[in-house]
Structures are given as C-alpha cells and as structure tokens.
Amino acid sequence: MRIRYPTRFVLMLVALSALMGAEDRQLRHKRRVRAPSGPVVALVNGTLIDGTGADPVADAVVLIQSGRIAAVGPSAAVALPPNADRIDLGGGFILPGFINAHVHNALRKDHLQTWASEGVTTVRDVGAAEPYVTVFRLRDTYQSDPLCARLVAAGPLVTVPGGYPLIPNQFPAMSVLSAEDARAKISQLLDAGADFIKITLEPGADWPVLTLEQAEAIVETAHVRPVPVTVHATQTAMYRRALDAGVDDICHSASNRLSDDMIAEMVQAGVCMVPTLTAQKKAGETVSNLRRFVAAGGKVALGNDGGYLAGLEIGMPITELEAMREAGMSPMQVILAATKTAAEICRLDRDLGTLQPGKRADILVVDQNPLENLRALLNVTLVMHSGVVIFLR
Numbered sequence: 209m210r211i212r213y214p215t216r217f218v219l220m221l222v223a224l225s226a227l228m229g230a231e232d233r234q235l236r237h238k239r240r241v242r243a244p245s246g247p248v249v250a251l252v253n254g255t256l257i258d259g260t261g262a263d264p265v266a267d268a269v270v271l272i273q274s275g276r277i278a279a280v281g282p283s284a285a286v287a288l289p290p291n292a293d294r295i296d297l298g299g300g301f302i303l304p305g306f307i308n309a310h311v312h313n314a315l316r317k318d319h320l321q322t323w324a325s326e327g328v329t330t331v332r333d334v335g336a337a338e339p340y341v342t343v344f345r346l347r348d349t350y351q352s353d354p355l356c357a358r359l360v361a362a363g364p365l366v367t368v369p370g371g372y373p374l375i376p377n378q379f380p381a382m383s384v385l386s387a388e389d390a391r392a393k394i395s396q397l398l399d400a401g402a403d404f405i406k407i408t409l410e411p412g413a414d415w416p417v418l419t420l421e422q423a424e425a426i427v428e429t430a431h432v433r434p435v436p437v438t439v440h441a442t443q444t445a446m447y448r449r450a451l452d453a454g455v456d457d458i459c460h461s462a463s464n465r466l467s468d469d470m471i472a473e474m475v476q477a478g479v480c481m482v483p484t485l486t487a488q489k490k491a492g493e494t495v496s497n498l499r500r501f502v503a504a505g506g507k508v509a510l511g512n513d514g515g516y517l518a519g520l521e522i523g524m525p526i527t528e529l530e531a532m533r534e535a536g537m538s539p540m541q542v543i544l545a546a547t548k549t550a551a552e553i554c555r556l557d558r559d560l561g562t563l564q565p566g567k568r569a570d571i572l573v574v575d576q577n578p579l580e581n582l583r584a585l586l587n588v589t590l591v592m593h594s595g596v597v598i599f600l601r
C-alpha cells in the first residue's frame with residue numbers, strides 16, 4: 209500500500225513509534241501508529257462497502273474530521289480539502305469497524321487491544337465476572353483509549369439462585385428472588401450504568417430458571433429507561449419464554465428446531481438472533497435454525513462468545529463469520545451482521561455500523577474483496593477508531 213503523508217506526520221510517527229512500549233510490541237508483532245493530527249484525513253483509492261447493504265463503490269473517498277465522517281462517496285463526488293492528510297489505500301476495501309455483539313472477559317486491556325487492532329472496534333460484553341461497579345468504571349476508562357475496542361457492557365448475567373451460569377460453570381451472576389426483587393436489582397444495575405441487561409434462560413438438566421413473570425419484570429424495568437435486554441437461550445422452550453417476556457435479541461441459536469411460526473414471530477417483532485455457531489459447535493439444529501431464520505428475513509448480529517472459552521477467537525472472529533456463511537448467509541449479509549445490525553442491537557446505530565456522514569469514524573480496510581472471500585478480513589491494512597488510525601500496514 210502506498211502512503212503519502214505530510215512530513216510533519218512522518219516525523220510524528222517516528223517519535224510515537226519510539227515511545228511505544230513493550231505492551232505495544234507484544235500485540236502479534238503488528239505495527240500500530242497514531243493518526244495524523246491534521247484537521248482532516250482523507251482515505252483515498254479504495255472500494256467502499258458502507259455497511260448499508262448498498263453495492264460497493266469503486267474509487268471511493270472517506271473524509272474524516274473531528275473523529276467523524278465528514279463526507280463519503282465516489283472520488284468524483286467528494287471534494288478533497290487542500291489541507292487533508294491523504295492516506296492512499298492502494299485499492300483496498302473500506303468497511304465500517306466490526307462489532308462483536310457477544311463476548312466475555314472484555315475488561316482485559318489486551319483483549320480490547322487485540323479486537324481493535326484487528327478491526328473489531330466495538331464489542332458487547334454480555335456477562336462479566338467482575339463486580340458491576342468495576343465493570344462500568346473500567347468501561348469508561350478504556351473508552352478514552354482508541355487502541356482499545358469500544359466496550360458495551362451488561363455487567364453481570366442475571367439469573368435465579370442455583371441457575372445458569374452459577375451452575376454448572378461457577379461463573380458469577382446476579383440472582384433475583386422474585387419479580388419485585390428483579391425490578392429493584394435491575395434498577396440498581398441501570399443506575400450504575402449498564403448499557404443493556406443480559407438474562408439467562410437455561411434449564412440444563414434441571415436447573416432453576418427465571419419465571420416468565422420475573423423475566424417480564426426485568427424487561428419492563430429496562431425498557432422504561434429505555435435499555436435493551438438480551439438473553440442466553442439454547443432451547444426452543446426458552447426462546448418462547450424470552451419472546452413472551454419481550455426481549456430485544458437472543459444470544460445463541462436453539463439446539464432443537466425452531467418452529468416456522470416462532471421464526472415468523474421473531475421476524476415480525478424484529479427480534480435479532482446472535483447465533484454463536486462456533487461456541488455451540490454447530491450442534492443439533494443450530495445451523496439449520498439460522499439458515500431458516502435468515503431465509504425468512506430474520507435479523508442476525510455477529511457474536512462468537514470470544515473471551516469465554518479457550519479457542520474462541522479474540523480479534524477478527526473469522527471462524528464464526530465463515531460458519532455464518534456456510535449456514536447460507538451471503539458475504540454481504542455476514543458483513544451487515546457484523547456492522548449495521550450489531551450496531552442496532554447495541555443501540556449505537558446513530559453513531560456506528562455504517563459509513564455515512566456524521567457517524568463516528570470507525571473504519572476497517574482490508575486488501576482484498578471480502579465479498580469474494582471473507583478470509584480477506586484477516587488481511588487488515590488499516591484500522592481507524594473514532595478518527596484515530598490505530599493500525600496501519
């Protein structure tokens with residue numbers, strides 16, 4: 209890739225690279241740099257895949273100012289200000305920064321840096337082990353560091369005493385004793401700064417689960433704010449309870465067959481699925497449920513449970529992206545799941561998920577066409593986070 213910078217920027221890069229410490233060098237040996245400091249940055253000579261589902265735009269330009277996209281489109285339609293710091297993308301492909309809507313252990317700075325450096329500029333932590341006061345404080349701290357992925361945090365999973373994931377995983381969770389108790393505890397969580405609420409509906413062999421009344425109380429309390437509610441559910445019967453309670457999206461595909469009626473109901477209600485095929489080892493009906501859900505017009509967001517079990521990718525979750533493709537999603541549908549739709553379920557779609565004027569400049573550039581081969585997403589040439597270049601090859 210050919211890069212043309214003003215001299216002052218090159219000098220700044222040299223100075224910054226000298227300042228970077230061991231922590232930076234350990235990150236998969238990738239070179240990361242700070243952005244030009246000029247008032248306007250222009251990404252030129254790339255093909256735009258803007259995350260709206262529109263056809264790619266060849267020879268596109270993205271203008272970035274004050275951390276946001278000032279203009280975007282074909283080069284013939286975007287005037288380059290004379291003071292713009294130009295970055296020639298060498299024919300690369302420009303996408304919105306990816307959003308992984310199902311991760312854990314996201315309070316680890318090394319995890320956040322790995323996600324960001326590989327183009328996953330936002331992650332949604334759907335259940336942390338740490339006390340929620342700590343979770344939200346660290347989220348706000350990392351927020352100011354563009355080298356860290358933006359963190360959207362639930363705080364704890366919400367369950368009942370003796371329920372999943374307390375059993376069998378011994379993973380900490382918040383237990384509620386009644387609908388009234390649920391209202392009080394969810395209010396506390398929201399007051400403390402929860403971006404959304406995550407409940408579990410996992411009966412396993414014979415674990416207790418939230419009743420419909422308790423789940424409804426949780427959803428009602430959150431929606432008043434208004435804050436969305438997601439749910440861990442892997443069985444059709446618990447999908448049923450989640451839908452009756454009014455959740456906004458469902459984490460994991462069901463391992464037994466979702467009925468056509470239930471799929472139609474989800475599509476109608478706009479309830480999104482975050483399938484996590486990798487974590488579920490594509491078991492049972494997980495893949496066929498996703499295939500039928502997508503064919504029916506269901507909304508899908510990317511999530512791979514990264515950070516939870518060993519082997520689930522931190523960084524670009526290519527295994528999950530390819531599994532979604534194998535389940536019948538087109539490459540464009542997979543990209544939308546990782547951008548526009550994931551932003552929607554994080555309630556960040558006013559700022560993120562597509563490359564349009566006014567949105568935050570979270571941008572991923574890869575050197576080959578991901579619509580031809582999703583593995584192109586592994587060949588990242590540039591990552592911009594809130595207008596700051598955090599990775600450049």
Ligand SMILES: [Zn+2]
Nearest residue numbers: 312334513516
């Ligand atoms: Zn999970």
